Amino acid sequence: MFEDWINGDVKSVLLVEPNFPIPSKSRNHKNFLPIGLLKIASLLRNKSIDIELVRYGFDDFDKDDVCLDDFKESNMKNPDLICITSIFTYWANHVKSVVSYYKCLFPDTPILVGGIYASLMPIHCKEYTGCDDVIVGQIYEAEKLIPAYDLVDVGYMSKEISVFMLYNHELTYDELESKRALCFEWGVQITDCRFRPLDDICNGYNPAKRNGQSGEEYFIHSNWTDKGIRKFRRNVRRHNICVRHDVDYHSSLMERKKIPRDVAKKYRKQSYDEIDKKIIPDAWTPKVVHDINEQDFFKIKTN
Structure with a gap:
């Protein structure tokens, strides 16, 4: 032996x-x-x-x-x-x-x-x-x-690693959001999964409904709300984009090309702390914990 x-x-x-x-x-x-x-x-x-x-x-x-x-x-x-x-x-x-x-x-x-x-x-x-x-x-x-x-040199970069997170379950939005921010500190992505009971035969969740849905349309855990579910999913998506591209902020306006190209090119090279939030009002950083009620959707005037 x-x-x-x-x-x-x-x-x-x-x-x-x-x-x-x-x-x-x-x-x-x-x-x-x-x-x-x-x-x-x-x-x-x-x-x-x-x-x-x-x-x-x-x-x-x-x-x-x-x-x-x-x-x-x-x-x-x-x-x-x-x-x-x-x-x-x-x-x-x-x-x-x-x-x-x-x-x-x-x-x-x-x-x-x-x-x-x-x-x-x-x-x-x-x-x-x-x-x-x-x-x-x-x-x-x-x-x-x-x-x-x-x-051993396993050859993995941190951004190629994902941490699994189950939301709409026992841990609240605030608890999972704190864990998400810690994952960015580690430089890793997140694989998220919305909890559904095994006996749930109705899943009417529609991610496109910004005005929200009720628990009658899909399962919402007692520790969660429809707002929290949608907010956390958006946070995870933006978090992963930032990790993959080695940046510390994400802007949906820039992603959808709503910001003039020359301006976007300038700010793309800057950090979250450097950019002008008046120019990029929807700048979102994964470095911090985000309140469930913060504004997510912005519109800007275009000439």
């Missing part, structure tokens, strides 16, 4: 993901991230054990040329334990290559192999790869932990 290897003598652990033949664009996809190693990393950190992660470990090498001085993949030059992950059984050769490489590099350090292949074919894995032990199945103490995502 994995726990048997984690004793008082283990102060540093090297975690290794072999160089599996995964396309470069997919290496950081959720299906291929070494989640098991990342959870083990969290577990070991909780035990004050130093860890390092090596991704795409050596796959092809000459054992006569292996030299610790040439080992640039990690700053850990004398690990107490090495943990290698595995995926598909037909990629077992990549696991074997990595085990062989690290046995040449650190001949006195125990090497453990876990993951899918190791769990499905533990006897074959131990004999074929030459590792010191095979970890079968999950490490339950690690399974409940949040993976140490800081060890």
